Amino acid sequence: MAVSSSARTRWIKADTWEQELERRMYLMTSEDTIRGMLFNGTLEVLRSVGDGSLVKRCIEESGEARFLDFFSYPARMHCQMVTTALPMLAEQYGGSEEALRQLGRLVANRFMQVGAGKVMLSLTPRNPRQLVYALPMAYRMAVSFGEYEVRWMGPRSGRFVLKRDFMPHPFHEGVVETSLELWGAREVWVSGRPTGGLDSECDFCWQ
Incomplete structure (x- = not known):
C-alpha cells in the first residue's frame, strides 16, 4: 500500500x-x-x-x-x-x-572503533553514567540534524530523548543498548517509543 x-x-x-x-x-x-x-x-x-x-x-x-x-x-x-x-x-x-x-x-x-568514538571509549575508568555526555556527542558527530539529550531518572536508569531524527526508535534502542554495554553496564534493558513526527525517546536501565 x-x-x-x-x-x-x-x-x-x-x-x-x-x-x-x-x-x-x-x-x-x-x-x-x-x-x-x-x-x-x-x-x-x-x-x-x-x-x-x-x-x-x-x-x-x-x-x-x-x-x-x-x-x-x-x-x-x-x-x-x-x-x-x-x-x-x-x-x-x-x-x-x-x-x-x-x-x-x-x-x-x-x-566506537574509529576516530573520536575510539577516543571516547578509551576513557578510564568506564562508567555508564558517562553516557550523559558521550551519547549526545556521538550523535552530533555522526549527523547534521537533530537534538539529543540524556536525562537521568535514577542511579541506574534514564531516558534518551531525540528530536528530529530520521531513524525509527528501534534503531536507537540498539544504539543505546550497545553504548551502555560498552561503557560497562550489565543486564541492560531499553524500551523506546515515538513521541512526535520525528521525535522519540528510549528509557533504559541496568543492573
Whole structure:
C-alpha cells in the first residue's frame, strides 16, 4: 500500500517500518547529512548475514563506490539503503523491528572503533553514567540534524530523548543498548517509543 502525502506528514507510525522510513524520507532536506560510518555499519550487517548480492545492490543504488567513515552523505541515501535491506534483514532477525535494532547495535559498535568514538571509549575508568555526555556527542558527530539529550531518572536508569531524527526508535534502542554495554553496564534493558513526527525517546536501565 502506497503512503499518501497526508500520511507522510503525520507523526503516527505507518503500517510497516518500510512505510515509516518512506514517511521520514519525505521530511528530509538537502541539508540533512550523516557520516559514512552509518552506511558502513549497515553494509557490515548485510555482509554478516552473507548476502553479498544485497550489499552490491545497496552500493549501486547509492551511486557511491565506497563510504568514508567521517565524510558526510545525504541522509536520504542512508534511509533508502535501510529500506532496501530491511525485508531481507527482517527474515534474518525475525522481523523488521529487530532488524532495525540490530542495525543500531552495529552502527554503535563501528562508531566506537574509529576516530573520536575510539577516543571516547578509551576513557578510564568506564562508567555508564558517562553516557550523559558521550551519547549526545556521538550523535552530533555522526549527523547534521537533530537534538539529543540524556536525562537521568535514577542511579541506574534514564531516558534518551531525540528530536528530529530520521531513524525509527528501534534503531536507537540498539544504539543505546550497545553504548551502555560498552561503557560497562550489565543486564541492560531499553524500551523506546515515538513521541512526535520525528521525535522519540528510549528509557533504559541496568543492573
